[in-house]
Amino acid sequence: MSSKIKKTDALEYHEFPTPGKIQVLPTKKHATQRDLSLAYSPGVAEPCLEIEKNGQKVYNYTSKANLVAVISNGTAVLGLGDIGPLASKPVMEGKALLFKIFADIDVFDIEVDAKDVDKFVETVKAIAPTFGGINLEDIKAPEAFEIETRLKEELNIPVMHDDQHGTAIISAAALKNALEIAGKEASEVNVVINGAGAASISCTRLYKKLGVQKENIVMCDSKGVLRSDRTDLNKQKKEFTTDKDLYTLQDAMKGADVFIGLSIGNVVSPEMLLSMAKNPIVFALANPDPEISYQLAVETRKDIIMATGRSDHPNQVNNVLGFPFIFRGALDVRAKKINEEMKMAAVHALADLTKQSVPEQVNITYNKKMITFGKDYIIPKPFDLRLISEIPPAVAKAAMDSGVAQLPIEDWDAYREILIERLGTGSKLMRLVTNRAKSDPKTVVFAEADQLNVLKAAQIAYDEGIAIPILLGDKIAIEALMKEIQFEGSIRIIDPKSKEEEQRRNEFAEIFWKKEQRKGMTLLEAQKWMRERNYFAAMMVNESQADALVTGYTRSYPTVARPMIELIGKIKGIRRVAATNLMLTDRGPLFLSDTAMNINPNAKDLTEIARMTDKTMKMFGLKPNLAMVSFSNFGSSSSDSAKKMSEAVNYLHKYYPHVVIDGELQADFALNEKMRRDKFSFSKLQGKKVNGLIYPNLESANISYKLLKEIHAAESIGPIIMGLQKPVHLIQLGASVDEIVNMVCIAVVDAQSRKK
Structure with missing residues (x-):
């Protein structure tokens, strides 16, 4: 897709x-x-x-x-x-x-x-x-x-023309690493540049600073090689003319070590690629279609090191790796300009970052077991959160060393901390989750696909490569809506009530009946329930006919949750299913539990809720720091509500010490690290930014997340079901298209995690 x-x-x-x-x-x-x-x-x-x-x-x-x-x-x-x-x-x-x-x-x-x-x-x-x-x-x-x-x-x-220098900086970092992997020296390689616009000129100038020799560079425009005997060249093009007996791109490619494409799609043939030197480096950066497709290139040359401008292939040369962080560093030292030293500092910082151990969050985001420096990883990923703490300091230091900084930085560790805090907004996490879902899309059942908003969400999930939708509902109604919104593609549509589904319906009923027959369920009743879309959808997931399920748009939460718990069942060892809401706030992502399932959990229930929240947050690539919140602080109240929070914390500290949690704490102390430091220096949350809150009851949790959503305009994702054996996720009654798409992303990531 x-x-x-x-x-x-x-x-x-x-x-x-x-x-x-x-x-x-x-x-x-x-x-x-x-x-x-x-x-x-x-x-x-x-x-x-x-x-x-x-x-x-x-x-x-x-x-x-x-x-x-x-x-x-x-x-x-x-x-x-x-x-x-x-x-x-x-x-x-x-x-x-x-x-x-x-x-x-x-x-x-x-x-x-x-x-x-x-x-x-x-x-x-x-x-x-x-x-x-x-x-x-x-x-x-x-x-x-x-x-x-x-x-x-x-x-x-600072002044910078990003079209020129952005691509130059990112591709130069990638080229530096690619040359190292290929075992070639910059001063010795023959480089072909196809395209002679602003970006090409700037790239080539920067490659020279990496050590590429002018006499080893051949640049082409739409008319062929920039030869010194051509009379149609402007000042910038004349800078890169050659006297070699070469006239066409095909001529230039013979024996070349490096090809940089900044032109148009599909101008490089397999034959041209085969004519290049051993271990060729090919950056086909035309968008949306590269000069040669990635698949064709790697099939043609097994020894190729390939980069494109596309996010769906390894080694994406993306300007967003550069310009935000270069300006960040320049602004933070009040630089008078962005000079060559600062650009080269960014090049080296990007190249060096690629060689560092990749954080697990990046591996999770791109659904890789372990991303390591090599042919398929020569430049950092755009969603690598380390970029902001690595590139700006390098740029700022270069500005200081070259004499253009007006506000020198003295404490570099403190500066890096400030940069990390700037990531703040939780929406970055959702971009990471979406990207991870796209890396390995799973089949998701949309149990209410004859609802317009649900179908729109399925369309986005399909078009964006987030999921492979299975649409449940009245087939005629769904097809009419698909035509209305121009939803095209090879999509499965299933009507649980139709004659075509009678055999599968009866098979599901038989399985359900055998499970529930000693609880008063008859086969006839089981057959009746299988005509209901939520029961049918749950059985599809239960029987591995789909990877995940999203439902809840047309019915109240308890009504939808009941069949899921009945059919799917709880994870072994879990007494209660619970729910958490991911709130995307200005201070970063914040998980609130339990927002939907348990009205008044006891201390043992709360320990399970905390453990499940810890596990769910890790699924997102986060390091959980949890607080049990109440109206009291560390035993200041003897009420039953406060005591059960304290009991749960003590139990977790004793039997699950890997869970970072403390309390009971008032919400402001939980979220304000300075207040905790001043009043409760003994807390296990000392020096940590709390990103998960466990509430004493459903009432307080539900009110909190809805207040945040409506008054503070924090985006809410959830409630996310925790504790079921299969990836089943419920959306709120009347959820927006964006909210449904977000939940689909979470369902896919959940399915990916369980597959592992």
């Missing part, structure tokens, strides 16, 4: 619920008249006067220190060409979003209606005081070269 984005989905995403992808939010209190007087007149006069006396104070009193402008004139937008500044705005907003979610950098996107270089440069210079850095984007060559050069010379803040 390949990921497909439909026009209607893309337009709807950008228009609703609010047009666009970014917004401005206040960072200061603004509830009272005093707040407003401080924010504006008369209080605002004081920082203005301080900045007038010392311009550097602008970094202390305004957002300049963490604000980047993403600026374009829309002359070279993605693969769309010169579409103009207005049409480029969605792309610039998208870039702004990436800056924020990967490096916590705020962005204003600026679309300039100016193709003239002088006019564009003057415009950017005029607005530059607003920003701590400027990211130039989607400006056509050769103007892009002059614009960047002039702005870097005339401004004292």
